[in-house]
Each structure stands twice: as structure tokens, then as C-alpha cells.
Amino acid sequence: MTEPGPHQTDETIARLRQGKQAALADLFGQHRDRLRRMVDIRLDRRVGGRVDPSDVLQETFLEASRQLDGYLAELPMPPFLWLRFLTGQRLMATHRHHLGTQKRDAKLDVRLSGTRLPQVQSESLSCQLTCRLTTPSQAVARLELQAGLQAMLDGL
16 A cells, blocks of 8 residues: 555545544544554564454544544644554553553562572672672672672562
8 A cells, every 4th residue: 555645645634624533433444454564563472462453453543533633733744644653652551551560560579589590690790799809808708798798689
């Protein structure tokens, strides 16, 4: 599908001004397949099991319907680009909603002590913080400091 020329864009905007919601539904219908491909490509696979791309498009249409008067007042971009922009915003909001809550879910917290990999990482971090000490007495102090740092890191 080729991009609409300036004349087609003017006609589309005129139809939006006259028919508003019906014209918006027609415009959205014309570009639905392109917007669907965009959602299919950009929707995170972890979210794909929870959210159907059609739901993202439906939410985008509702948002476009709410913002139509503001869009027509300013006309910041051609109609298709506006719909694509709103679709991108809806995708970001969907990702934030579904993936952002996973980061704060207490059931997903992992205890650092008792697992091999985090202990290695905390040992490595404590060594990096203290490895500039070189004399024998400083080496002992470094080991004590390293053990204390590791205990603190394991306690986090």
C-alpha cells in the first residue's frame, strides 16, 4: 500500500472533520492491517500470552476517538502517522503495565544467599571494592573487609 499524497491526506482530514467518529472508524479500518503488523512485530513475546494484538488496536481506536478533536485542532501530522503514533504509545503502556509489575512482584524476588551465582557476584564485587590494598596487614584488612561486604551484600 502506498502512502497517501497531500491531496488524499486533505480529503481524509476533511472527512474526519465532517463525519468525525464514522470517518475515524473508516480511516482506522483502512490502516488496521498495517497497524496490526506493527503490533505483531513490536509486542513483547512475554506479553503476547496475556494480551491479544486486537486488544491493543481496540484500545488505540478508543484513544484516537478521545483525542480526535484535539488532533483536528492542531493537525501535528498526517492521519496515518497519528494512528501509528497512538498505537506505539498504547504498546508502550501495555508493556509498562504487564512487564513493569513483574519487577515489583514480591513473589519474583530471589534470595541472594544460598544460590551459587549471586554469591560469586557479591564476592567479585566485594573484591573489586577492596583489591587496591597490597601490604600484608592491608591484605588481612582487605579479607576482613571483603568478608564484611559480602555478608552485607548477601543480606540485601
